[in-house]
Amino acid sequence: MIDNKKVLFSGMQATGTITLGNYLGALKNWVTLSDEYECFYSVVDLHSITVRQDPAELRKRARNLLTLYIAAGLDPKKNCIYYQSHVSGHAELGWILDCFTYMGELNRMTQFKDKSAKHADNINAGLYTYPVLMAADILLFQADVVPVGKDQLQHLEITRDIAERFNNIYGDVFTIPEPYLGKAGAKIMSLQDPTKKMSKSDENANASIFLLDDTDTIIRKFKRAVTDSEACIRYCDEQPGIHNLIDIYSACTSKTPEEIVAEFEGKGYGDFKLAVGETVANTLKPVQDRFYELQSEKAYIDGIIKENAEKANYYATKTLRKVQKKVGFPERIR
Ligand code: ATP
Ligand code: LTN
Numbered sequence: 001m002i003d004n005k006k007v008l009f010s011g012m013q014a015t016g017t018i019t020l021g022n023y024l025g026a027l028k029n030w031v032t033l034s035d036e037y038e039c040f041y042s043v044v045d046l047h048s049i050t051v052r053q054d055p056a057e058l059r060k061r062a063r064n065l066l067t068l069y070i071a072a073g074l075d076p077k078k079n080c081i082y083y084q085s086h087v088s089g090h091a092e093l094g095w096i097l098d099c100f101t102y103m104g105e106l107n108r109m110t111q112f113k114d115k116s117a118k119h120a121d122n123i124n125a126g127l128y129t130y131p132v133l134m135a136a137d138i139l140l141f142q143a144d145v146v147p148v149g150k151d152q153l154q155h156l157e158i159t160r161d162i163a164e165r166f167n168n169i170y171g172d173v174f175t176i177p178e179p180y181l182g183k184a185g186a187k188i189m190s191l192q193d194p195t196k197k198m199s200k201s202d203e204n205a206n207a208s209i210f211l212l213d214d215t216d217t218i219i220r221k222f223k224r225a226v227t228d229s230e231a232c233i234r235y236c237d238e239q240p241g242i243h244n245l246i247d248i249y250s251a252c253t254s255k256t257p258e259e260i261v262a263e264f265e266g267k268g269y270g271d272f273k274l275a276v277g278e279t280v281a282n283t284l285k286p287v288q289d290r291f292y293e294l295q296s297e298k299a300y301i302d303g304i305i306k307e308n309a310e311k312a313n314y315y316a317t318k319t320l321r322k323v324q325k326k327v328g329f330p331e332r333i334r
Helices: 022-033 055-071 089-098 103-107 109-118 125-140 149-170 216-223 238-254 257-263 269-295 299-325
Strands: 006-012 038-041 080-083 145-147 179-180
Touching: 006 022, 006 125, 022 038, 022 055, 022 145, 022 238, 038 055, 038 299, 055 080, 055 269, 055 299, 080 299, 089 125, 089 299, 103 125, 103 149, 103 179, 109 125, 109 149, 125 149, 125 299, 149 179, 216 269, 238 257, 238 269
Parallel strands: 006 038, 006 145, 038 080, 145 179
Antiparallel strands: none
């Protein structure tokens, strides 16, 4: 608890331009939750280097991502928006938690299996211990709740296991976090293969809507979206393409799938795809406009980066000192 509010932590990697999946599955919920909780939203750049990055490009993407957090509606005066690399406690707690995590647990992580298949030439130890660093992110702030997309639930589970293990040995040190999944949009699928999740690292640019895609591009991508052969709009597992488009429309409009099916009764795929495309474009437009405005407000953003890194460091250090004491590191002499 901070000032009688429960704590929320979440983060995104600066590995590419964020997609509609990241927005509907995570960022949009972050904004909704931001009044209720004391929030920490990190650009998790330490996680990004588990995959080889171009340094200049990484720096630029991280800045854009941080700016997008604000453009999407997170007030940086109320929410602590910061770069993970500016708070050394993440790495320090990560190391300690490495020593409380079993290789058997890490061997089961599906993201590790997927990413090592994708980057077979660079299966590094960081990629393997990635979930422990993620656990450190969350536990460092004693987070009660962690809003994520469905693909991250396994990492939340291991975070809880590590925290419980640590607490069993040393007493109540860590808050046990709960995942938060939004109602709609928890798993947005690729527009080209609706059995795969929409991902910012997909090689096919038509498979993903990027947050900064312009209106024409968005509509074109939806027009080309792979759908099914039944030519009617139903919400069922046999029509994964239409299912995905209904989920997207639902997440943008707050209409239920039933209402959407009723709205498009008797209409064809073409009409529906256009409606989804226009709705997504209208949803993203204000975020894009604000992003481009903010990009030119360098001093303002720099100020936020500095202030929030200090705030994050303050809370991180509090937990870290407690943990260091528990495991038996010597007291600091002041
Ligand atoms: P990559 O594609 O590079 O593996 P990613 O987009 O899956 O990256 P992150 O940037 O780390 O991964 O994800 C940030 C947040 O967005 C996480 O909470 C994740 O669960 C959520 N997310 C990612 N993809 C989707 C999706 N297709 N649908 C819903 N939520 C998603
Ligand atoms: N692993 C997440 C990104 C991430 C995160 C976190 C999310 C890193 N640390 C802490 C929530 C809380 C991902 O790949 N989507």
